[in-house]
Amino acid sequence: MYRQSYPNDPGMHNMATAGDSHTRVSYRRNATFCDRIGNSVMGIFIGIILICAAVGLLWWNEGRAVRTAQSLDEGLRLVVPLTSTSVSMDQNNGQLVHLSGPLQTDSILSDSTYGVAINAVKLKRHVEMFQWVETEHKREINEGSQTRTETTYSYSKEWRSNVVKSGSFDNPSGHHNPNSFAVEPRVQVAASVQVGAFYLSHGLINSITNYRKLKPAAQPSGSDIKLHDGTFYHGKDPFRPEVGDMKVSFEYAGLSAKGSSHFGSADTVSIIAKQMGGQLTSYQTIAGDALEILYFGELSAKAIFDKEHASNNMMTMGLRFGGWLLMFIGFSALTSLVTTLVDWIPFIREVVSLGVCVLNMSMSISLSLTVIAIAWIRFRPVLGLTILAVSTLPFVISKMKVNADKRSH
Numbered sequence: 001m002y003r004q005s006y007p008n009d010p011g012m013h014n015m016a017t018a019g020d021s022h023t024r025v026s027y028r029r030n031a032t033f034c035d036r037i038g039n040s041v042m043g044i045f046i047g048i049i050l051i052c053a054a055v056g057l058l059w060w061n062e063g064r065a066v067r068t069a070q071s072l073d074e075g076l077r078l079v080v081p082l083t084s085t086s087v088s089m090d091q092n093n094g095q096l097v098h099l100s101g102p103l104q105t106d107s108i109l110s111d112s113t114y115g116v117a118i119n120a121v122k123l124k125r126h127v128e129m130f131q132w133v134e135t136e137h138k139r140e141i142n143e144g145s146q147t148r149t150e151t152t153y154s155y156s157k158e159w160r161s162n163v164v165k166s167g168s169f170d171n172p173s174g175h176h177n178p179n180s181f182a183v184e185p186r187v188q189v190a191a192s193v194q195v196g197a198f199y200l201s202h203g204l205i206n207s208i209t210n211y212r213k214l215k216p217a218a219q220p221s222g223s224d225i226k227l228h229d230g231t232f233y234h235g236k237d238p239f240r241p242e243v244g245d246m247k248v249s250f251e252y253a254g255l256s257a258k259g260s261s262h263f264g265s266a267d268t269v270s271i272i273a274k275q276m277g278g279q280l281t282s283y284q285t286i287a288g289d290a291l292e293i294l295y296f297g298e299l300s301a302k303a304i305f306d307k308e309h310a311s312n313n314m315m316t317m318g319l320r321f322g323g324w325l326l327m328f329i330g331f332s333a334l335t336s337l338v339t340t341l342v343d344w345i346p347f348i349r350e351v352v353s354l355g356v357c358v359l360n361m362s363m364s365i366s367l368s369l370t371v372i373a374i375a376w377i378r379f380r381p382v383l384g385l386t387i388l389a390v391s392t393l394p395f396v397i398s399k400m401k402v403n404a405d406k407r408s409h
Contacts, residue, residue, distance in 0.1 A: 021154035022171060027146050033344065040337035050330030055371050058323035062375035065316040069309065071289035076305045079272060085196025088278045096283045096291060097275045098301040099195060102257040102266035103208070107190035113183075114232050114248065115220045118263065121208045121254025123188040128159040130241040132166055132175040157243060161185070178244050182234070193254070195269060200294075201281040204273060207294040211251040214263075270299040320372065328364040335360060 031039070080092055082099040109123035110116060116123075133156055141148040153170045166177040193200045193208075219227035226233040235245030257266035272293040274283035282292040295304055335356050343349050369390060377385060 020156075021152055023150055023152045024170070026149045026151070028149065029146050030142070030144070036340045036343070037337070040340040043333040043336040047330045047332070047334030047336075050333060051327055051367075054323045054327035054330060054368070057319065057326065058368060058371040059375050061316060061319040061323065062372055065312060066376070067288045068312045070287035071285040071291065072305050072308050072312070074285045074287050075272065075283070075291045076301065079301045081301060085198060088197050088275060092275045093277060095275055096272065097280075098270070098272050098304070099198065100268060100270040100298045101195040102268050103254050104194040104196075104258055104266070105190040105192065105254075105256045106258065107192070109188045109190065109252075111188075111250070113220065114216065114225065114250070115218070116214065116216055116250050118214060118252050119256045119258055120252040120263075121190045121193050121205060121256065122211075122252060123214075124211060124251045124253070125183075125186050126161065126249045126251060127181055127183050127185045128161050128247045129163070129178065129181055130157055130235075130243055130245045131160050131164045131177045132156075132169070132243060133158045133160065133164055134166075134169045134175070136170075157241075159241075159247065176243075181246065183246060183248055190254075190256075195271060195280075197278055198275070198280050199278055200271075201273070201279065201292065203282055203292045204271060204280060204294050208254040208267075208269075210267065210296055211253045214250040214252050216250070267296060268298055270295050270297060270304060272301065272304055320368070323371075324364055324368040327368055328360055331360040331364050332357075 075096055079096045079098050082089075082092070082097050085099050085101045103121060105119065105121055108117055108119055110118075111123070111125060135154045135156065137152045137154070139150045139152075141150070155169075155171075155175050163180060164177050166172050166175050169175055189205065193205050213230060215230040216227060216232070219225060219232070226235075226238060228238040230249065232248040233245070234248070235241060252263075255263055255265075255267050271280060272283075272291055273280040274291075282290045284290050293304055293308060295307065299307075338356055339349070339353050342352050373385070373390075
């Protein structure tokens with residue numbers, strides 16, 4: 001055994017140090033054949049759960065995709081383009097409207113500590129602290145009946161926007177971080193935002209996220225805070241930071257037309273929402289989705305709905321892939337017992353593993369397409385039946401191949 005041959009090698013609580021890093025060595029018993037059989041049997045139950053979850057995800061995704069597509073089509077049919085934003089017309093109350101114009105707000109967002117002020121919809125204070133960071137690297141060596149694990153912990157200093165808890169380090173000695181930030185990050189939001197005569201809802205304001213860096217002109221007076229390359233610095237030397245030093249920077253979003261031209265021209269937005277007097281709010285469609293859309297730039301209603309359709313399609317395809325992957329993992333767990341039974345025979349193990357992998361791939365693709373097709377039959381029967389027919393192709397091809405092999409013999 002390894003321990004008998006190398007009795008002086010470091011154990012679980014010994015450390016081999018090299019620079020600002022150390023290595024711990026531990027051992028664990030390798031699973032026996034019976035252990036692997038037990039794990040594979042457990043994998044059957046896990047596989048069933050994963051397949052059921054994948055079916056639920058695919059079914060929900062198709063319903064969501066169709067509902068969203070129908071809601072967008074409904075919105076495009078009903079939307080009323082506003083020729084002017086300077087006044088709200090009573091005949092458009094309760095209607096889905098489209099308008100474009102520059103953002104406006106009377107709010108001056110400021111931070112007195114750093115002497116920063118801007119007429120915009122949002123002002124974000126971003127804070128980073130120089131801290132110790134622990135990096136863990138593992139190397140496993142199979143030694144027959146046991147596995148030797150060498151875990152190397154190394155330490156470096158980095159700028160981080162969250163508190164790194166040095167108390168949980170493997171070796172906290174000499175690697176202490178402050179427990180909190182002396183200056184906390186925060187986001188200020190204007191109390192009210194307009195486009196022309198219309199006030200934006202909280203949902204529309206939340207969509208204003210075109211953050212750009214604010215570059216202060218001067219450092220605060222009467223303070224030891226330094227200004228370097230548009231960033232405020234708490235510490236002795238920006239070029240030689242120490243643990244606990246902080247950097248503070250600012251970003252703004254939604255520049256107002258009422259502000260100074262020093263920051264550039266106001267941001268123009270295009271909006272699809274329901275008009276309620278002078279308020280723009282969420283519009284509930286008959287199809288089921290609520291429409292409250294904001295894009296930057298001057299866009300037509302059709303261009304906005306085209307973008308929303310494209311976004312919906314991308315989300316649908318991403319969730320379809322996620323559902324298929326979850327199903328493939330489920331089938332792999334379900335059939336793991338087959339490969340476990342032959343994993344002690346080298347050549348047969350590779351052949352069986354390849355065959356089982358192909359089988360899992362075929363079953364996951366077919367079942368995914370079947371679920372998608374059944375979900376679509378309710379909304380678009382022709383397309384749903386077509387997908388359902390395609391989903392049976394792997395089984396039809398397999399059956400034809402078996403029949404051809406029988407005839408050849």
